[in-house]
Amino acid sequence: MNKSKVCIMLSTYNGVKYIDEQMESLLAQHEVDVQINIRDDGSSDGTVQKLNEYAKSHPGQIRVFEGENLGVIGSFFELMRLTEAVYDFYAFCDQDDVWKPDKLSRAVTKLQLSQSNVPLMYCSSTQMVDQDLNNLNVWPTLPPKRLSMYNAMVENCCVGCTMVLNPIAFERIRGSVPIDLKPLIMHDRWIYLYVSAFGEVIFDEEPMILYRQHQGNVLGGSSEGWLMKWKNRMKRFFSEGSFRLSKQASLFLETYCEHLSAQQQREIRHFLKQLDSSWVKRISYASKMPFYRQASLDNLVLKLIYIFKKV
Template identity: 85%
Template sequence: MNKPKVCIMLSTYNGSKYINEQMESLLAQSKVDVQIIIRDDGSSDETVQKLSEYAKSRPDQIRVIEGKNLGVIGSFFELMRQTEPVYDFYAFCDQDDVWNSDKLSRAVTKLQLRQSNVPLMYCSSTQMVDQDLNNLNVWPTLPPKPLSMYNAMVENCCVGCTMVLNPITFERVRRSIPIDLKPIIMHDRWIYLYVSAFGEVIFDEEPMILYRQHQGNVLGGSNEGWLMKWKSRLKRFLSEGSFRLSRQASFFLETYREQLSAQQQRDIQRFLNHLDRSWVKRIRYVSKMPFYRQASLDNLVLKLVYILKKV
């Protein structure tokens, strides 16, 4: 029986310090046939040199694309454009983590158990570690509420470097990648939003990667205490440029209007329209708003910043 063919899409930027550990863990994936497509986002260190050595030793398995600096969102979407839709599954990958050897086979098994003709996405918890791979904590934990469009519009519960997509998801998102990426908060949030609106998100509470936390992380989980976490979250919402949720929601509605159900269209439009209503009507709206975040306190913060017109 042929092994499932999985394409790993890896974006790198000045990641030479940890890239060897990551690459070795990708090449050690069990029970799947792995193809690795790497786009370097304009590194100035030895990242490309190290990757080129891997590509030379495995020319049929590893492809390296040297690109100009586009930033993390642009680089991952460009990777999708450069990847042919010929594989059984597609996985995103960061440059400084370490994957469990059964990460992809476990994801593939769970995806194969679902209906194959709808958009599907697998994601998992991560074992957060320090720079030397010492365990910190598991994040994120299993979300208590459904992973629906009504959650994805206002929160991302899926870590991009754990995502594995079925062909329908990959091909449809790839076909509709926007030219203007400014309204998109992050590539993984956009894909989570897409799949939650039109298909099914599978969350695996078993950590499948060692998710390295260090000063160079662009994004990642946090070990802050709960009070500091919510203070920083509220501060981020209220800071300049915090209107990202409504901007992305408007862009999502514009991009996929014809595919969204009538109810989905109405609910997104109401979310946007009530931001321009009086504060009394905004309070009334949030009391019955269908959009939600997973944690109760986080949900209260969402309602507060909505009333303040800062989403």
């Protein structure tokens, strides 16, 4: 039986410190044929030199593209453009994590169990670790609510570096990347939004990568009390909001309007239109809107930032 061919798309930027651990974990993937396409986003350390050494020692299996600094969103979409549509599956990858050896084979198995004629995306929980790979938390946990467009419009439940796409999802997203990326919050949020609207998202609660958390970046890994959690959620969501959710929703509607169902179009337009209505109407809409976050506390904050027109 032929092994599935999986293209790993890795974007790097000044990542020389941890790139060896990540590259070795990618090359050690079991039961799949791996191609690694790497785009360096203008590194100024020794990242490119290190990557070229890997490419030289693995001719044909590793390709390195050097480019100008586009930022993480632009770099990943450019990497999709540079990747040929000839593989069975396509995986996104960060530079400083470590993958378990069966990460891709497990993703492929789960994707093959679903219908192949619609956009599909696999994602998983992660084992969060510190800089020395000591375990912290498992995050995110299995979402309690459905992974639908109505969740993806206002929240991302899928960590980008765990995502694996089938060919339909890859080719359709790659072929419709907006020219102006500024309204996008992050590339993985846009991809989750697309697949949840037009296909199926498969969430694996088994952590398949070691997700390194750097100092000052312990999302999901802290043990703060409820008061601090509330304070941090409010701060994060008001910061994340600031019209970014509505701008991304507007761009998504503009980009895919003709492909969305009549109900999907109607719900997105209503979400955007009610932001310009009165306080009373915003409160009324927020209380019964179809868009939701997974956690009850997060869902309450969503309603508040909508009422305050901060989405």
